[in-house]
Amino acid sequence: MEGTQVLIDNQVLDKAVGYLSSRITRRPEVALVLGSGLGDFASQLVNPIEVPAGAIPSYPTSTVEGHDGRLVFGTLKSDERESLPLLVFKGRVHFYENGLLDSITFPVRVAHSLGARVLLATNAAGGINPAFSEGDLMLIEDFINLSFLNPQWQVQSNPASPFQVMRGSHIDEGLSNLVTESASGLGIKLQHGSYCFLRGPSYETKAEIEMLRRIGADAVGMSTVPEIIIASKLGMRVTAISLISNLAAGLSDERLSHKEVAQTASRVKQVFSALLTEIILRIKN
Ligand code: HPA
Numbered sequence: 351m352e353g354t355q356v357l358i359d360n361q362v363l364d365k366a367v368g369y370l371s372s373r374i375t376r377r378p379e380v381a382l383v384l385g386s387g388l389g390d391f392a393s394q395l396v397n398p399i400e401v402p403a404g405a406i407p408s409y410p411t412s413t414v415e416g417h418d419g420r421l422v423f424g425t426l427k428s429d430e431r432e433s434l435p436l437l438v439f440k441g442r443v444h445f446y447e448n449g450l451l452d453s454i455t456f457p458v459r460v461a462h463s464l465g466a467r468v469l470l471a472t473n474a475a476g477g478i479n480p481a482f483s484e485g486d487l488m489l490i491e492d493f494i495n496l497s498f499l500n501p502q503w504q505v506q507s508n509p510a511s512p513f514q515v516m517r518g519s520h521i522d523e524g525l526s527n528l529v530t531e532s533a534s535g536l537g538i539k540l541q542h543g544s545y546c547f548l549r550g551p552s553y554e555t556k557a558e559i560e561m562l563r564r565i566g567a568d569a570v571g572m573s574t575v576p577e578i579i580i581a582s583k584l585g586m587r588v589t590a591i592s593l594i595s596n597l598a599a600g601l602s603d604e605r606l607s608h609k610e611v612a613q614t615a616s617r618v619k620q621v622f623s624a625l626l627t628e629i630i631l632r633i634k635n
Contacts, residue, residue, distance in 0.1 A: 358408070358452045358459070365407040366456070367463045373401055374423050377465035378437035379635050381458065381586075382626070383577060385473035386595070386608075387615025389440040391623050395424030396432075409460075410443040410453045419443075421457075426630050433630045434468075437461050444573050446551035451501050455580040462584045468525070468633055469581040471590040472626070474611045475571035476553070476598035478563050479543055484597055485618045487625065488541040489529050490590040492519045493575050494567055497549045501580050520582035525589035525633075532628040538621055543568025545592055547575035556600030570598055591625075593618055 384391055392398070403411045403419035412419050420440040426433040439461075443454045458469060477486065533540035546562050548554065550572035554562070562570055569592050581588045595611040596604070604610065615622075 358456055362408045363456075363459055363463055366409055366460050369406055370401065370421070370460065370464060374399055374464075376423070376435040378423060378461065379434040379466055380468045380470065380630060380633055381437045381439070381461035381466040382630070383439045383442055383457070383469070383471045383574075385442065385471075385573065385593070387474060387612040388472055388593070388619065388622065390619060391626055392420070392422040392438045392440050394426060394623065394627065395422055395436065395438065396427045398422050398424040406460075408456070410448060410450075410456060412441050412443045412447060426627055428627060428631055431631045434633060434635060436630065437464065437466055442573060442577075444551070445497065445499065445549055445576065446572060451499055451576055455501050455576045458577050458580045459584070462581070462586060467586055467635065469577065469586050469588045470626070470629065471574050471577050471588070472622075473571050473574045473590070473592050474595035474615055475545060475569040475592035476559075476596050476606070477569055477594035477601070478546075478559060478598045479541070479568040480601075482541055482568070482594050482597070484594060484602075484614055486539065486541050486594040487533070487618070487622060488543050488545075488569055488592045488594060489526060490545045490574070490592060491521060491526065491542050492544045493578065494544055494546040494565065495575050495579075497547050497575070499549070499576065501576060501583075520578050520588055522587035522589055525587050528632055529589055529591065529629055532632060533625055536624055536628055538625050541568070541594070545574065545590070546570045548572060553606045554599045559598045559600050562598075569594060593622055
């Protein structure tokens, strides 16, 4: 699968961006990616403009339940406050769906080209840290990239110097503080930790989870890290939050399933939505 990377060059990007520019009235400043089962959040946008992913030239579409593949432009309003213009991705495409890193990170490049300078990514993840419970929210403070995948286009854009410095973290400290303050302002418990990215699509074995715990992972999932890498490389400010949808393999008696992931997401949706709203209303450019 990896041998078939398609080159997403500027022409391909320009086409998608050109199409979307013709559909919107304001350029987005904040991009929000909604993970498994969290897509409903997009219904809170004021004056929404919805674009199905399938209508956008070269845009990847998802096959996974709970990832509905729509882009929604708009703002959030609450009392006297209005957010910066938003681009919300309802669902994402995962590496395990098409094996194309360039393709799954394309949405972030599109958001950036449209004007977004902040990325807020969300996902559902398995909890590894023994202090975590199902339904917790975790601010991703850093990640472990155990997929060993790195977006190819960076090499293509500068073949003479393909190396990237992993400066401490790709995550923006100011935004992390904003997330923490938003949670404490609302009285929402927020865990903090490192997210480990694996390719999937199989869930892990007990032994793998034990290994991940020992190397310092607090949560595990199959997304988000490629988006974070691309966004920070593009100079965007990035923050990301995991919904701990289940305890990782071997940490509970329950058998893992996508259904459980979706059920927990549905249970915690309101709290998560409240937190996302508060964060987005506080983001300034
Ligand atoms: N493992 C990997 N990915 C996941 C999990 C998990 O336990 N839960 C949600 N996404």
